[in-house]
Amino acid sequence: MSHTIQISVRPLVEYVFRSGSITSGFRTATTLSEGTRAHQQVQREYGEQDQKEVHLEAEIPFKDLIFAVEGRCDGLIIGDGNGPVMIDEIKSTSGNLDEIHEDTYPVHWAQAQMYAYMYAKLHSAKEMSVQLTYFQIPAGDMKRFKRTFSYEELEQFVQEVVAAYAPYAYLLRDHARQRDMSIKELAFPFPAYRAGQRKLMGAVYKTIGESRRLFAKAPTGIGKTISTLFPTIKAMGEGTVQRIYYLTAKTITRTAAEEAVALMESGGLHMHTVTLTAKDKICFGEEEGCGQDSCIFSEGYYDRINGAILDLLENETTMTRPVIEAYARKHQVCPFEFSLDAAYAADAVICDYNYVYDPRVSFKRLPEEVKKRSVVLVDEAHNLVDRARSMFSAELRKSMFLNIQRAYKEANPGLYQATKKVNNRFIIFRKVSGEEERIVGTHQPELMDELLEEFVMHAEAELVTGKSGDEVDELLECYFAAQAYLRISKLYDERFVTYAEMEGNEVFLKLFCLDPSYLLQQAGKNYRSTVLFSATLTPLMYYRDMLGAEEDDYSLSIPSPFSHEQLDVRLMPVSTRYKDRDRSKDVIVDMLDKLVKEHPVNTLIFLPSYPYMQAIYDAFIKLNPELQTQVQGHAMREEERELFLSSYQANAEVPLIGFAVMGGIFSEGIDLKGARLESVVVVGVGLPQLSFENDIIKDYFDRNEKNGYDYAYVYPGMNKVLQAGGRLIRSEEDRGTLVLVDDRFQNRPYHLLLPEEWRNYKRI
Template sequence: MLPEIKLSVRTLVEYVFQSGSIDNRFRTSTTLTEGTKAHKAIQSTYQETDQKEVFLKTEIKYEKIKFLIEGRCDGLLFRDDKIVIDEIKSTSKDLSGIEEETYPVHWAQAKVYAYMYAKDHEQNEMSVQLTYIHAVTEEQKTFQQHFIFQELEQFVNELVKQYVPYASLMQIHRLRRDDSIKNLSFPFETYREGQRKLAGAIYKTISEEKNIFANAPTGIGKTISTIFPTVKAIGEGKLERMFYLTAKTITRQTAEEAFSQMKNKGLCMSAVTITAKDKVCFKEETLCQKEYCEFANGYYDRINAAVLDIFSHKTYINRQTIEEYARKHMICPFEFSLDLAFVADAIICDYNYIFDPKVSLKRFFDEHKRQSALLIDEAHNLVDRAREMFSADLQKSNFLTLKREYKETELHDSVHMLNKYFIDMKKKSSEKGYLVWKEIDADLISMLEEFVRNAEIELLQPTKSADQTTLLDTYFAAMGFVRISKLYDERYVTYVETEKNDIHLKMFCLDPSHLLQQIRKKFRTTVYFSATLLPLQYFLDMLGGTSEDYTISIPSPFAKEQTEVFLQPLSTRYHDRDHTKRQIIDMLSKLLRERSGNYLIFFPSYHYMKNVYEDFTAIDPEIRTIIQTNRLDENEREQFLQEFKEDNTETLIGFAVLGGIFSEGVDLKGNRLNGVIVVGVGLPQLCLERNIINEYFQTTGKNGYDYAYTFPGMNKVLQAGGRLIRSETDTGVIVLVDDRYLTQKYRGLLPAEWRGFTRI
């Protein structure tokens, strides 16, 4: 039986005919919408006997592979004695620049459709028509060619021949992959306590096409416990691929290590890491234009060879590997990673590539998603990240700047109206400094749509010498606002807030659960996992959980005796911080002199941390200290962590911020970390947004304050404390500093092994 490869007509022709350069110059964002309208406009002129959106498929056997090729042609026209395949292409470019042979890929697509129809209906000849239509003006330009069946057959066979090397490589890889998975054992000698249970639950969830929320303690080995059963499911044909989603770079590295460990056990599986464009770009400025960037120039002429090369030699493709092969083939490393991800078995990337409406991976169609699993690491982070991804904001200052810069243009009227709108909002909100409303403002959306249209006219003028940075940024912000307005429902509010000399307008997603649920429905399985998915009902509510979803909580595998937990019952409330600061410093000095080692102390804000740090170093200068500064880059972050050495001969204490880069995803095993001090209960700073969230959930019958403040705050505390015990041999001290831990409510939110704390 021949192996089968299913592919679309578009995939086939684009693989063979793609050429040219990456050019991310401004293009109108309305083209897609207008293009759909343009397609329908042409199809509405078809005769009664004509057909539109005709599904076609065929089988072609070539070099011991059966290709199943399918697609939809835009139009099937019957003209006298001719049968015509009509391929419609919308464009925002001037049609005068399009000649008959400008786009060979378009002819190729139409000719494949013609071959499929002719073969299926035993036609000896076919006509092929390309219809170009301007997306805005609806001006049309048409080209037509005539072919006998043998010409079409020869053309399609040649296409398949050129696709075969890639198809064969992928087919050989799949056979090796599935064979290696069958023989793959768990990459460690033994399972940690709870690991087998977690892995089994994930496998069962995938097999049954369900979703699961898994709370598993820090140090259990959650990453390998979720990836390993998913790999097994791929080998058994239950899945085609997995997406491993992370919020931070450090957790991405943990996933890469898991694949590396399985590779050492014989796994042959392709895994690609997507790194943000600005981090991986080879040039000083991220400007994707062929005149500026040699890696963008001719990208599509070289990409096929690069893909064949890297997949012939590598399976685990991280940032370093992508950069190596990108330089070798002179191609853009970011676009390369996206092309590799499209055919990889596993994709390791940030949440936004799946959930963010602005940057999600559009090339993965729904049929790909239905055979994919989402593994969402540190899923507690997705609540606030999703809120931001599904929200949109605007600043008045940008429109005022544009009003001054574009006085003699059509753009001026629209920015003037928007600037005036902000002024009116400022007047209405003057009493409180803010204004909140629930309904979508249709007038505002109309004004923004008008601004977008006028901004596009300006941005499409390549000869304009003025700096268009503000216009471009404001254009994308307005587009984002219009896009989010289509998602707006009862889970949203809009608010205006006065900020010094500016006015901030935001369409704010209060409850992202519904939108997250809509996205995950497209995938076979979604696995949410974290060490702090507590309280579980809160995360079920916020992440779109349903009564059909599985839940699992794995108890800590570590002995209670590994951790000594102390409580210093002081008030760390904002107005008490100056009064209790000296007591915290005295406690620190006493602890560090009695128990030498490496310590981390976490504070609820930079200002509070800095205050205590300055006084502590003045009072006790002999103890070595380091402090987290704002906006650390990756190198500075690594330097901070490298100070926590296994064999430090002097005591070290690192001052850090709750919820920051050092409070989660940091793995300091053994004597690299001997104690964690957490100051406060982690409550987010009082602000308008949190108060709006509070009020919203209060109206839904929940405890609004807990949903806005308590639960997100305690999650930070649990994450920070979780840095301490990472293995069966780790021991150490946790000190909680706040009198609220004496109350039943806050004590009940602590892990069971922390509740027996000793007061100091």
């Protein structure tokens, strides 16, 4: 029985013909619009009979495989009908055309020859011409190479291509059969379901079956990770789902997903799962041969990557960071690029939000047909609101361009002039502002896009020369900032504002996304289903609104599975407002002193800011110098975070009192079960600081007939409170004391946002 491989032309030929190195430092990143513009300029020269953007497809048998190949060729030159039909493959470049020769890029010839074969097979053509057209940006110069092939030559070439791809295809086919069989036999990995767990799993399964989205508020301790992954994996075994993207905001929640997959593997699951780690964390250091200008893991990367991927997929299923690093060293390939290439072959990918939602780094090579059969699981989805605002915003500083202008005045007059125009535009902002330190508007700055596009083209031409030095690093940083701005400017609509801040000679310009809901909706719309879940999607209507829910999307709210007896909730109604903090400090410290003496257990105390935390800690330690304490530090390294958490031991002789920042790295996603943590204190209602940007958000939602103060301050603040308090009860056996410190918890708007099991508090 034959097995069909659905594949597009480009990934097929790239797999077979990619060779050489990953360009270190700068890689040409010509924007999509520039590439499209180059294509259009070339296509304008076509005759009346010629066609552009022609969809082609063909079935190519090879042994017991059938390759169903499709693609879209740039141009089909019919001409006067006397000669063979010609395939035109157009490539835009900012590099020097003199450096491109006929055989510089075999992969481009391969792509064009595949299209030529597909057209010839469909139209019974005995001969085809193939042309490569290289278009230089910004000059508009062109260079062309042309070859003619008989149908037999094309057919032989195509057979060689699919033969080279076949080992990879067989590996994926055999793995898919083994995976599906293992999923059919996979049992739920726990002896019993927790309260609400079966309901969540049923909702996830139904959502995937109906290609919908689900917004699920599921309490801490229900087992959200396994409750979302298990039904999605079951749907994969039935053929409904091809790939799973499990998105997290923090490394610590990524571990929970890895552990859930490992647990199912111990029950027989056979599935390829790749974890993506940020480039700055996973790249090897200079001592291993990974330098900025030369890197042994990047040199010749494409000559070794296919063998590395085959080795990895044949021998591993759960591909966590240590596994990726081990195989990267074995095959001498860049671990970050290796993990990305592995992700395109995996069944499940555990990664950060930005791989799906951020327009700058999302999976660019993911075919639409795969996307349509993929499910996105968004863990701790409450974090996505602020992250999305950041992803869909862009900012520039005048000083960046002034520095480039000065550095390249003599070295590159074209780049100098382009940068000077951008810098002059910033000078106009400053003059227009007069005495104002800030300007806020609902339109993009005039001419800025055009000036930045000109700068980007000149910067790219300079960067591809491969020079190095401090001025090149500065140019690269400025180039990427300009590219990000141009990308976001194309998304700009009524949900954005533009603001400029002036300080001395500096001008800061930002395209600020206030409401990310529409862009999140658009980024996720081509996936089969999205499940967004968190213990703190409260209030649900706010998160549905901010995360882009549509009317027919599902919502689910599951009550806590834990009993009221497990949690002793206390409220201390004192003011922690900024102006009252000095006045209330002593009474809070006195309460903490009594608490740790009444309950000498492991305790975690959350405060709204670093300075406030330090002030409370210093006063507390004066009263209790003998106690074992620890404090969250600024920008802690990963090993420091792990040490902070591992210090909480269940059987410690002396209890540990920890101080941390609400909304920080220790207030969500950590799991200190049982006696590891038996007391939590949350000081304040978590409101973000009053700020210029938060006030812009407030005013925007007020204008749109919503409660702006709640949207900008109350809901995000109370989410931090719920997350911090949620560290306490993690299982049916846990018991603990939760102390809420702030008089506002008694006020109706805040009181109603508390979980039901917290509302029956005792006043201190």
